[in-house]
Amino acid sequence: MNKAILSVVLGAALLATGCSNLKSDTESTRDLNDPSVSGRTLAEQVCAICHGVDGNSTNPVFPRLAGQQPAYLTEQLKAFRSHDRSDVLGYKYMWGIARNLTNKQIDELAAYYKGQTPIPGAAKNAGLVAQGDAIFHHGVEATSVPACASCHGPQGHGHDGFPRLASQHQDYILKQLSVFKHTNDRYAGMGAMMSPVAYNLSGDQARAVAAYLSVQR
Amino acid sequence: MAAIESVKKFFLTYKDTLISFYVYFVRCDGVIGFFVDGLLTWGVRERMNVLTFKKKFNLLHKIESMAAPMWRAVAQKVTWQGVSIALLTAVSTVASMDAAALPLFARQTGQNCQACHAGGKFPELTPYGRMFKLTGYTLGKRQLIPIAATLSFSSTSAPSASGAPGGAQNGGTGTQANGTPTFDKASLFAGGKLTDSIGAMAQYTFNNYAGSGHQSGRMYSNNADIRYAKHIVNDQTDLVWGIDVNNNPGFEDVWNSSGVYGYGVVPGATGTGSALLPMLLSQQLGQSVVGAGAYAYWNKTLYVDLAGYRTGDGVFSFLTHNYNGQQTYIQGTNPYVRVALTHDWGTSNAMIGYTYLDANVYESNFGAFGNVGGPTDEHRDNMVDFQYQYLSDPHVVTVEMEDANEQVLYGGGGASDSSNAFQAKASYTYEAHYGTALSYFNVTNSSNNVTAANPSGTLANGFGAFQTANLGSEGWTPEVFFMPVRNVRIGLQYTLFSRDNGTTLNASQNDTTFLYAWTAF
Numbered sequence: 001m002n003k004a005i006l007s008v009v010l011g012a013a014l015l016a017t018g019c020s021n022l023k024s025d026t027e028s029t030r031d032l033n034d035p036s037v038s039g040r041t042l043a044e045q046v047c048a049i050c051h052g053v054d055g056n057s058t059n060p061v062f063p064r065l066a067g068q069q070p071a072y073l074t075e076q077l078k079a080f081r082s083h084d085r086s087d088v089l090g091y092k093y094m095w096g097i098a099r100n101l102t103n104k105q106i107d108e109l110a111a112y113y114k115g116q117t118p119i120p121g122a123a124k125n126a127g128l129v130a131q132g133d134a135i136f137h138h139g140v141e142a143t144s145v146p147a148c149a150s151c152h153g154p155q156g157h158g159h160d161g162f163p164r165l166a167s168q169h170q171d172y173i174l175k176q177l178s179v180f181k182h183t184n185d186r187y188a189g190m191g192a193m194m195s196p197v198a199y200n201l202s203g204d205q206a207r208a209v210a211a212y213l214s215v216q217r
Numbered sequence: 218m219a220a221i222e223s224v225k226k227f228f229l230t231y232k233d234t235l236i237s238f239y240v241y242f243v244r245c246d247g248v249i250g251f252f253v254d255g256l257l258t259w260g261v262r263e264r265m266n267v268l269t270f271k272k273k274f275n276l277l278h279k280i281e282s283m284a285a286p287m288w289r290a291v292a293q294k295v296t297w298q299g300v301s302i303a304l305l306t307a308v309s310t311v312a313s314m315d316a317a318a319l320p321l322f323a324r325q326t327g328q329n330c331q332a333c334h335a336g337g338k339f340p341e342l343t344p345y346g347r348m349f350k351l352t353g354y355t356l357g358k359r360q361l362i363p364i365a366a367t368l369s370f371s372s373t374s375a376p377s378a379s380g381a382p383g384g385a386q387n388g389g390t391g392t393q394a395n396g397t398p399t400f401d402k403a404s405l406f407a408g409g410k411l412t413d414s415i416g417a418m419a420q421y422t423f424n425n426y427a428g429s430g431h432q433s434g435r436m437y438s439n440n441a442d443i444r445y446a447k448h449i450v451n452d453q454t455d456l457v458w459g460i461d462v463n464n465n466p467g468f469e470d471v472w473n474s475s476g477v478y479g480y481g482v483v484p485g486a487t488g489t490g491s492a493l494l495p496m497l498l499s500q501q502l503g504q505s506v507v508g509a510g511a512y513a514y515w516n517k518t519l520y521v522d523l524a525g526y527r528t529g530d531g532v533f534s535f536l537t538h539n540y541n542g543q544q545t546y547i548q549g550t551n552p553y554v555r556v557a558l559t560h561d562w563g564t565s566n567a568m569i570g571y572t573y574l575d576a577n578v579y580e581s582n583f584g585a586f587g588n589v590g591g592p593t594d595e596h597r598d599n600m601v602d603f604q605y606q607y608l609s610d611p612h613v614v615t616v617e618m619e620d621a622n623e624q625v626l627y628g629g630g631g632a633s634d635s636s637n638a639f640q641a642k643a644s645y646t647y648e649a650h651y652g653t654a655l656s657y658f659n660v661t662n663s664s665n666n667v668t669a670a671n672p673s674g675t676l677a678n679g680f681g682a683f684q685t686a687n688l689g690s691e692g693w694t695p696e697v698f699f700m701p702v703r704n705v706r707i708g709l710q711y712t713l714f715s716r717d718n719g720t721t722l723n724a725s726q727n728d729t730t731f732l733y734a735w736t737a738f
Contacts, residue, residue: 096327
């Protein structure tokens, strides 16, 4: 009997410790439902697990965010929050992360990643990179693919809502081009203008552009 | 024999979501019944645009068309078994229509099971899932009702008269009658995020075959893990450290090597057959002991965990209500040491690690004598393990290997015994829906005290030796599985024994077919 009472007391004490600590420890919390947590803390404690603390992710399933244009990142996080962006991995991983983010936290996250230094990948196939270089700067006349540089900038750094593509993972770019080409999952906002571009790009051309961008600084 | 009499299709619209129902009318043993299967995973509370919706609906329709012949085949082949498993799936898919009816951690993080489980298949964890556990289950949004449940149904059939040899494996679960579909276990999970630094995962299980003679069900406390964790991140350092209390050595680990969430973890699975496994794999100390420890994971490279385990009595007895009312008593504090090196590159991640457990188990054990002292047997376990994972979309591969050795040093005199286990498993999932796995096991047990003069292996002090027979086994288990929705898995395993009960003679008599359905909500 005494043992039972002790267990209850111990359990209650544990719960009490928990309940008295309801307010977030804003420096090292992983609470995604507390508007007082800064974007920086979220970036370090949550986002970093997949995207890297400096925004240079290891696994190409997760995009590199270092140096990304804040306007683009803001739009994407809001699109995850509103479910307007619904590509498969996007909704599986990001809807939950973004569901309770405040606009302030989103702005802070965007500023955090803008401040990180992107690390480009290593070139594996010089021929493919050269081919991608040509497509990126001049487009493909035969299929009316415009030069990517006309919106994403001559160095692929992007501006405003046009995302930075330089140093992005090759596989991630390919995956997104496929999403634009075959689905309407990223149709919301500025994503709509990528559909016809991606539609006219062949698989080999997409691979070349992605290879080129992944090694740009 | 059951046969599907007819299938009717219904549509139902709710807000911006359309749900398709298939009603199967089934005749079985002269009785006509029906079950409803509604495949919809995207909850009614989730908003989506019309184009996305149409696409997803088409996908559902495709999955359903593919699933229908499978139901038909299952129902026709295995009488009520097919019906019960289909019924379970139907119930769980209906349950999963509501976005709130998802497992606890999925509700807490708002993410798909796939974020933490490789290819959406439990128990294999992704690097993200490991960080979720190491940071104390605290990521996400605290839940008002921090509870989840799992159910598992299965059917085992083996040609040998004694039924499935593995019935008593995997933590000593119950015995299934040969070929009869059974409801195995229901588990209730509680915990998740409690505060910013404290989280828990506690399991309470109803085992339908745990009662006396395996004829009745019984509730018991299962694995419990309570953590306090901090994550320090800056430009140079990424350090996770924490304190952990649990009741099953190895439960604190985040790779899938220990017996707790490792090889053949599906309830009732054949596992390694008759063999006696080292403590680290057998879970013999599970729910008998309580351990406290500290761990650190530095720069996603080096993981170290040190813990001590004691008999879980006194104030801790609420953690050790064992399924069979028996408790293994250990002497003093028993060390558990875990070191692992990890590396991530591209789509791959790998781990090589080492685990040590030294448990002094009273010879006068198993309840009758209690924690009365007397001689102890020292079970000294050393395990080297390896894991490789390829995480991409749509392909996910997890390969794991464990090589464990246990020396049993008898306190009551007598020659020491050993148990050596090698296990390997490779799993593959495609689009987090379809998958296959191949497992291999090879276990050898010595019985050094059994001689012609001493056939029962009695020790000098009159107690029995822990190992009194060569029960080693070797075999392969191919498996196919299907996850129609993310919280339901239906799988078929076939275990081929090349050696069982220490002999290759007639080992194939123990070859076992194991069909299961599992769901979490």
